Amino acid sequence: MKLFIPGPININENTKKSIQKDMISHRSEEFRELYKECKIGLQEIFQTKNPVLISTSSGSGLMEGAIRNFVREKVLICVIGAFGKKWASIAKACGKEVDILEITPGKAIQKEDLIKVVSGKEYDAICITQNETSTGVANHLAELASIVRESEALLLVDAVSSMAGANIKVDEIGIDVCITSSQKCFALPPGLAFASVSEKALEKAKNIEGRGYYFDFLELAKNWENNETPYTPNISLLFALQEKVREIQKETIEKRFERHLSLAKRAQEWAVENGFELFAEENYMSNTVTCIKNTKKVDMKKVKEKMMPKGYFIDAGYRKLNEKLISEGKDSTFRIPHMGELTIEELGEYLEELKQTIMEVEK
Ligand SMILES: Cc1ncc(COP(=O)(O)O)c(C=O)c1O
Structure with missing residues (x-):
């Protein structure tokens, strides 16, 4: 997994x-x-x-x-x-x-x-x-x-x-x-x-x-x-x-930091390309985890379930934050982590799978 x-x-x-x-x-x-x-x-x-x-x-x-x-x-x-x-x-x-x-x-x-x-x-x-x-x-x-x-x-x-x-x-x-x-x-x-x-x-x-x-x-x-x-x-x-x-x-630490930055950029682009918004304000986005506003109101619990047999254990959002946002009538969030030894190719494969699964759930 x-x-x-x-x-x-x-x-x-x-x-x-x-x-x-x-x-x-x-x-x-x-x-x-x-x-x-x-x-x-x-x-x-x-x-x-x-x-x-x-x-x-x-x-x-x-x-x-x-x-x-x-x-x-x-x-x-x-x-x-x-x-x-x-x-x-x-x-x-x-x-x-x-x-x-x-x-x-x-x-x-x-x-x-x-x-x-x-x-x-x-x-x-x-x-x-x-x-x-x-x-x-x-x-x-x-x-x-x-x-x-x-x-x-x-x-x-x-x-x-x-x-x-x-x-x-x-x-x-x-x-x-x-x-x-x-x-x-x-x-x-x-x-x-x-x-x-x-x-x-x-x-x-x-x-x-x-x-x-x-x-x-x-x-x-x-x-x-x-x-x-x-x-x-x-x-x-x-x-x-x-x-x-x-x-x-x-x-090298320099290359490691650069790689994390590229991963973050890719995750941010994916969110926007797929019709979502980013939760963090501009210029303060994390290099290691991207938090996405679920503006399309996708059932992320279902997405999580469907990603499991595909070999991915994913994040459906930080529970307490989502509870607070929902109680305020705002969109909940989910996160794409991109840290450690992850490569841009592996992130790309994951994001493609996530996109397909979101489409399946939205049908
Ligand atoms: C920003 C931050 N601080 C503190 C902690 C707590 O760290 P640990 O679980 O290693 O005790 C976490 C864990 O997720 C974290 O993300």
Whole structure:
């Protein structure tokens, strides 16, 4: 079955083979070599000199860790969809004082929105979703980061569905903590999460109590220096990550970003050619997932059922977003994900199949 959902996505043969390797001790030289190669590869992809910590969890684990480690009292969460809301829920569950800057779904945050909210306030951190998977909107981080940098707040970024697919220059932009998961643009199985962390953030964490144990970034960073983890990591997935960074180096990150951009353009064109509209506002469309307004009111649940015997498991839209849109009398949405190792030919085949199936359902 080919997965056309925005994560987890298909994994390739190389990944399948690498996770079957014999187990090794996580306190061995062999492990330290493995970890070292992974961490250097990740720094290249994140375009940072900062440590990129590796956690055996999904991205949500590090999102919670980031809140616990870098927010003493007050945090601003910028919400442009479901995953911003999720970060706000995490911060509230950690007992933090949470302010929310919420933007209409389909739109991105503008500099002016952020300026209005932050002026006169002192936040420990400001959290921004780079790529909102539920709406297919990508925020312009560099512009927003320049506002955050005018304050003392740390900039925490959720790049779960875009890192390794979109060009996110962590150091150039000045992101303190940038988080991603293995099951999206890395095209690995779920179960690993990565977070780059700046010196400023690590310094701040030293004076924050209640950082927790499993996601104590100081402990993770100390072990990172020695190419180790504080506890037993998922070694099989690290073997897969090692192969993945080699694959990405072979493709080159520049070509990988270009490929994702071409995939996004193709998906956007397909939507318009087939009489739909795009949900994300112009100039803020995601490189990794295209969200489409179902202006033709096609029964996407039926399309999903009919695509199954053709070998495709597809996305019929983000449930909560669709419920909200429908309750407001608006068109629902569905998404075309295009991330990982997907080629333009494979996307083309999928889009053709989707078109035919939509026609069958419309009859
Ligand atoms: C933008 C975004 N943030 C956070 C998450 C949560 O990540 P995970 O499922 O790896 O915990 C997701 C998952 O889909 C996501 O798309």
